[in-house]
Amino acid sequence: MIKKITLFAALVLMSVPALAIDTGKAFEDPEMQARYERLIAETRCVTCQNQSIKDSNAFIAADLRREIRRLMVEGKTNDEIADFLVTRYGDFVLYRPRMTGKTLALWIAPFVLILFGGVALVRVVRRRMSMPLDDEDKAGGASV
Amino acid sequence: MNRYLLPLLAVVIMIPILVMGLRSDPSELPSQYIGKPAPQFDLPTLKDATKRVSNADLSGQVSLVNIWATWCGGCRAEHPFLMQLSREQKIPIYAINWRDNRPGALAWLRELGDPYVASGFDEDGRVGIDWGVYGAPETFLVDADGHVMFRYPGPLNRAVWEREFEPRIAELSK
Numbered sequence: 001m002i003k004k005i006t007l008f009a010a011l012v013l014m015s016v017p018a019l020a021i022d023t024g025k026a027f028e029d030p031e032m033q034a035r036y037e038r039l040i041a042e043t044r045c046v047t048c049q050n051q052s053i054k055d056s057n058a059f060i061a062a063d064l065r066r067e068i069r070r071l072m073v074e075g076k077t078n079d080e081i082a083d084f085l086v087t088r089y090g091d092f093v094l095y096r097p098r099m100t101g102k103t104l105a106l107w108i109a110p111f112v113l114i115l116f117g118g119v120a121l122v123r124v125v126r127r128r129m130s131m132p133l134d135d136e137d138k139a140g141g142a143s144v
Numbered sequence: 145m146n147r148y149l150l151p152l153l154a155v156v157i158m159i160p161i162l163v164m165g166l167r168s169d170p171s172e173l174p175s176q177y178i179g180k181p182a183p184q185f186d187l188p189t190l191k192d193a194t195k196r197v198s199n200a201d202l203s204g205q206v207s208l209v210n211i212w213a214t215w216c217g218g219c220r221a222e223h224p225f226l227m228q229l230s231r232e233q234k235i236p237i238y239a240i241n242w243r244d245n246r247p248g249a250l251a252w253l254r255e256l257g258d259p260y261v262a263s264g265f266d267e268d269g270r271v272g273i274d275w276g277v278y279g280a281p282e283t284f285l286v287d288a289d290g291h292v293m294f295r296y297p298g299p300l301n302r303a304v305w306e307r308e309f310e311p312r313i314a315e316l317s318k
Contacts, residue, residue, distance in 0.1 A: 046173060049170070060273075060278060060279075063268070063272070066268075067270070087176060088276040089276050089278070090173065090176050
């Protein structure tokens with residue numbers, strides 16, 4: 001039984017590469033390949049939103065992968081490649097949008113919310129701390 | 145009373161933001177080219193690979209650039225309306241046949257009619273990417289100076305035409 005399960009698990013694991021979209025390597029150089037994979041993982045597929053172009057089989061994703069590869073071969077920097085994408089599809093296409101006037105709110109909002117939550121938390125805790133510890137002591141006291 | 149003021153303020157601020165979120169369609173990507181020159185293109189035409197169609201053909205007139213392909217269901221849906229538009233001769237319709245195969249696309253035009261002044265044949269989809277296309281069909285309204293005035297993603301029909309295109313075209317021809 002255990003043997004069967006092991007065999008099954010091994011077969012399932014072996015099939016995982018078949019699920020990958022790009023099985024072929026884009027670059028021989030491992031450093032370039034790593035950079036390429038990072039770039040395509042951070043680029044949103046514009047037609048199948050909520051997927052990166054690394055994870056998508058849509059052909060616009062394949063086209064964008066090809067374009068990114070071409071730009072890398074041409075020696076473009078990551079910033080220039082991001083420019084290429086943003087010019088055509090807007091900030092939305094980058095999973096890590098750059099800090100500009102338009103995306104400032106995206107970057108600041110989390111910290112504002114944390115600050116807001118933190119202040120609220122401190123206030124609630126302070127108020128609770130100044131309350132009597134035991135329920136019995138509260139008898140006759142103001143209920144909050 | 146004071147302790148309700150802050151939450152109330154927060155709600156009052158949040159409601160319009162959330163309503164805006166509900167109303168906007170998150171799958172619709174605004175074109176980056178509105179008010180800007182149309183991206184450069186220079187493609188062989190679908191009918192004759194030795195001829196070219198490019199930005200130069202668009203200049204001097206208000207025109208449509210329609211992105212279509214035979215694999216695209218919405219393109220089939222809008223095709224009869226494009227035929228009507230071309231019969232009415234209101235506006236020249238140019239096309240970019242996007243990521244398609246030539247024989248299939250030519251058969252489509254023979255079968256359903258050809259509403260286009262010219263179709264550029266964008267076999268590998270590079271012009272599509274340059275135009276910021278994210279799905280077919282898409283239709284761009286280009287003014288006489290070659291600026292993109294409007295982009296509509298999805299199939300055209302009479303209602304969309306009257307609502308989205310006619311007022312803009314009227315504005316341009318003033």
